[in-house]
Amino acid sequence: MIESAPLTTDVPATLVDVEIVVNATPHRLELDSATTLLDALRDHLELVGTKKGCDQGACGACTVLLDGKRVLSCLTLAAQCDGRKVTTIEGLAQGGELHPVQAAFIRHDAFQCGYCTAGQIMSAVALLEEGRTGSDAEIREFMSGNLCRCGAYPNIVAAIREAAAARRA
Amino acid sequence: MASFEYVRAEDVGGAVATVSADPGASFLAGGTTHLDLLLKDAVIASHRLVDITRLPLRGITRVGDTLSVGALTTMEELAADSTVTERLPFVREALLLGASTQLRNMATIGGNLLQRTRCRYFRDRNVAMCNKRSPGSGCAAITYGARMHAILGASEHCIALHASDLCVPLVALDARVHIEGAVRQYTIPLTEFYVTPGDHPDIENVLDHGDLITRVDVPLLPPDARSGYLKVRDRASYEFALTSAAAALVLDRGTITSARLALGGVGTVPWRARDAEGVLIGAPATVETFRAAAAAAIQNPFTVPGTAFKVELAKRTIVRILETVSGVSS
Numbered sequence: 459m460i461e462s463a464p465l466t467t468d469v470p471a472t473l474v475d476v477e478i479v480v481n482a483t484p485h486r487l488e489l490d491s492a493t494t495l496l497d498a499l500r501d502h503l504e505l506v507g508t509k510k511g512c513d514q515g516a517c518g519a520c521t522v523l524l525d526g527k528r529v530l531s532c533l534t535l536a537a538q539c540d541g542r543k544v545t546t547i548e549g550l551a552q553g554g555e556l557h558p559v560q561a562a563f564i565r566h567d568a569f570q571c572g573y574c575t576a577g578q579i580m581s582a583v584a585l586l587e588e589g590r591t592g593s594d595a596e597i598r599e600f601m602s603g604n605l606c607r608c609g610a611y612p613n614i615v616a617a618i619r620e621a622a623a624a625r626r627a
Numbered sequence: 628m629a630s631f632e633y634v635r636a637e638d639v640g641g642a643v644a645t646v647s648a649d650p651g652a653s654f655l656a657g658g659t660t661h662l663d664l665l666l667k668d669a670v671i672a673s674h675r676l677v678d679i680t681r682l683p684l685r686g687i688t689r690v691g692d693t694l695s696v697g698a699l700t701t702m703e704e705l706a707a708d709s710t711v712t713e714r715l716p717f718v719r720e721a722l723l724l725g726a727s728t729q730l731r732n733m734a735t736i737g738g739n740l741l742q743r744t745r746c747r748y749f750r751d752r753n754v755a756m757c758n759k760r761s762p763g764s765g766c767a768a769i770t771y772g773a774r775m776h777a778i779l780g781a782s783e784h785c786i787a788l789h790a791s792d793l794c795v796p797l798v799a800l801d802a803r804v805h806i807e808g809a810v811r812q813y814t815i816p817l818t819e820f821y822v823t824p825g826d827h828p829d830i831e832n833v834l835d836h837g838d839l840i841t842r843v844d845v846p847l848l849p850p851d852a853r854s855g856y857l858k859v860r861d862r863a864s865y866e867f868a869l870t871s872a873a874a875a876l877v878l879d880r881g882t883i884t885s886a887r888l889a890l891g892g893v894g895t896v897p898w899r900a901r902d903a904e905g906v907l908i909g910a911p912a913t914v915e916t917f918r919a920a921a922a923a924a925i926q927n928p929f930t931v932p933g934t935a936f937k938v939e940l941a942k943r944t945i946v947r948i949l950e951t952v953s954g955v956s957s
Contacts, residue, residue, distance in 0.1 A: 472632045491633035491676070492666060514667045515659055518729060527703075527732045533662050534733065535655070537633045538678055581729065588728070602864035603727020 474537045481549025496520045496531035507547035507576050518604035521577040522546050528584035547576040559621045566617040570608035578604045582618045591622035632675045647809035647837025657733040660742045668750045694845045698737030714847040717796045717854035717873050724858045725792035737840040744787035758784045759828040774933040780895035781929040785828030794897035796873035799889035802845045808838040821896035852877050857948040868892030870941045872948040883907045893941050900924040914957040921945040
């Protein structure tokens, strides 16, 4: 196994203790201050369902819920989440049952390569809570922070439309 | 990789004292601009980040005909406020058109005022030429080509755009910014808060290092005013403006008795169009008046070949929003 060398040796890491509840499980982490929530999830908690797309706040692939609200984990420091609750794609299914939005994405074939899908689903779960599913136009506008390079948008909208209707029923 | 100390501020005074005393320290709020520039683009440096997000600077209160908005209120919270919906509808429009819901849940109002330019040369550390990053090094945007750049308030030293949508209606409304510094507390109109680049593009506003925006006071529109925000962009959603305009009018039997107009996507600072307001006030609400106002709004533009299209586009944006708000069209 090849060990990677640190990029710099002259700058000491500045560590910070973070207590964070992820998908209802409390964790205590010691992290470099510059660690983003995204990297903490993927590299320290091995929750790799949340994807790193642009890593710059433009694509939405890294969307998670922070205290119930959707945010971009690539532009959030893990240190800022101390004492807060995070929900990722791994936390949506309950007792082996997929979340209704997850099930709707599968029924409607709402993804191709799947890279943006975790972010799309987390955003859609929040969208339902926000009550912004009144029309296809509203769904499209309030999902516009999640890009899909495969262009699965029509099926994503169909999946969300159905999940919203089922929720209202 | 950036390396910095993370500190959580306990109170406003302590946060201001810490940053004021340390040239290498900076405030961290929503992080949507700051962490991007610090961690990803690596074009700014800070060895100590003072996280202010847990300070009691959040919330919206109405005092008479003024809405007092705590600096840490998020864009999403302000857009959801019932007074904003009723009495500042164009502020709500600008907020909702300004970013994705994820970003609106993170980004604060104080931070929105202080967002940095989207000039791609400024954000690319491989580009040596940038008077904003490295004073005196030149302007790559003017030299190599530009499109999403400013045509008003620009100079041969910098054409970087102020890309906020929210600030456009806020300058139209004469919003006031409350600032706490190490030695003084002061209040300044948002229209006087920003500094055009001149020959010092590195200076963007009146703040001293360590000054903290604590709240923004926004005067409400009169109940009989009509307002709107029009954003013209390359994509239907989730994109910065090529041009935008915020307008608020009061009409009395076809005559404009009050007018507020400001422009986005065209200025190095959020651009208040006072000359255009002068054309509108007292004039009949007609398309001819709107065209005259648009001509008055765009005077002495500084363009490069890639931005010249914005002169006509900005004028048409103004005419369109005035038509929409007034209900008068050609």
